[in-house]
Amino acid sequence: MSEVFLFLLAEGMATADTPWPVLIRTAQGLEYRTNLGNLPPELAGTAVVAILPMEMVGSCVIGPVPGRRPRRESLAYAAEEQLATALETSHLAFGATDEKGCRRVITIELEVYRQMISLLQTQGIDPVAVHVDADLLGGDEVCALWFEGRWLLGGYSGARLAVSTQAAQVLAHHLPSMPWMAEAQEVAAPLYNRQINSALDTLVQGRAGAIDLRQGDFRRRRNGPSWHRLAGALVLVFLMVSLADYLRAEWLLQRTSQQHAENIMAFERWAPGQPSGPDLAARVSALEHRPKPSTSVERLASFAEQLVEAGNVTLERAESSPGQGWRIEVAAQGFSDLERMRDRLPGVGMDHARQAEQGVRATLSWQEAE
Known part of the structure; x- marks a missing residue:
């Protein structure tokens, strides 16, 4: 399915309304800037992936939680000790377990997230997924990406951060050697050590490993039945029809056997001593047309x-x-x-x-x- 990526830029967090500046990457790879109030009407009929700035959310990692498929409540309680806010006022999204059984958690203020989803839906956008820009830095190594005037820090096991150039220079002294990626025209600081063609392409390619915030009460409601539910319904209908056909066939076989037995009894009364034979109708016809003995x-x-x-x-x-x-x-x-x-x-x-x-x-x- 072709998807459009809608990046809500960090400078719009202050107003959080229709003037919110956004960066759009179309399914054909085109890029342009606008704001939420001026989105093209055709976006309402497409699959839109919304990307939030890292500054809106928090991130942490929780250890293994007992159970093969622990409930969201159990995961939330496991993350409560690391959260700065109460569970009742937060929306939590959980990632998949890693090889150690740990999970990454992204948290956002519940009312802020609810208003943001409502704002998108007011513009005719019901996003198929909601991610965070720094969480799109997947891969097997910790890395940083210069994007929209700030450094995004992420990677497989690293923290998710969005920092200024000055803060990044301070953090660099405490971080291991890692890629600091930027486009050629966006060389922002001496930290830059790897050139890339497109920061947007790098983020879009990392979507597969990113956490989707449309979880729990914010799970996207489908307009129609999903294909597996539809397939299950069709299979159920087929089984019911097959069962009805089977029961009808069984009833017909039993009724046929009963009718055949009744026909044999009637034949024996009509022609005592005469063998019935496998073809009872032919036997009756032969007896009816045989020469009758003269009186x-x-x-x-x-x-x-x-x-x-x-x-x-x-x-x-x-x-x-x-x-x-x-x-x-x-x-x-x-x-x-x-x-x-x-x-x-x-x-x-x-x-x-x-x-x-x-x-x-x-x-x-x-x-x-x-």
Whole structure:
């Protein structure tokens, strides 16, 4: 994300209002000066990093605090002995632990810090981070930087200070040999021993190791949900949908098994003794379309049709006896018709025949085939 650095210069501390002079470094590396009341409108829609002068804050180091992730209250109590003001009137920002478990602490008067944040927000600026210029001197060695008419002292384990040239010359006698950095056109004192291209670039590059004062009650409130919260919500929704699909699939499987069992029971009642088979629908269809066995009456009707086809023979009466078949009485025009019938229907037995007034009558026996 491209960021704009807004340096609030030390000479504005006296008024702490819209005339406060500022130095701006754009995301493209351009630098210009103005004051808080004349900030360009487009800054309101960008990521602004506010940089306070070291003169507004204090700094100290606290030793290891018990606990893997100690609470802010515990850290504040550990720093209370080194603070010149009460905790209730101070805002404390804590850095990360070093290899010895120690932490750097930056403290600022609570009401001053609250007014400064309010002043920025009035100008449409809600800074993504708030740092201190001397704390931007990171690295592995103690160093000093000439910036805006004063020396900033910092570095990995050194104190954070902003001092004049005269004070720096006094301190130099008590400090180990270290880099005193300045731009070529800003050689301010004999202490200068390392030339740099840009003091602003040096400070901007040290932001990664600097303490962000937007902590605790001053933590920046996001306008929308953070990406990890949004991702967590999406995962939760996905899990809920997957769980609903799983439960529905389980319910469908159980309902299908239950329906299949009920279908088998209904099939066994409809067709007792018939195997159901894996495809119950196909089995039902096959049984419905299979040839149905003919009844005794249907077979007698078929036999009567054959009598008629034999010619001059009429069925007049038929009786069925269990185990003995049918006894059938017929009428014919003559005995020759009966003989012709016997030739065509060899399974028919003739019990007796007699001459009647109109033709011949005979009693037949017929055992139907199963």
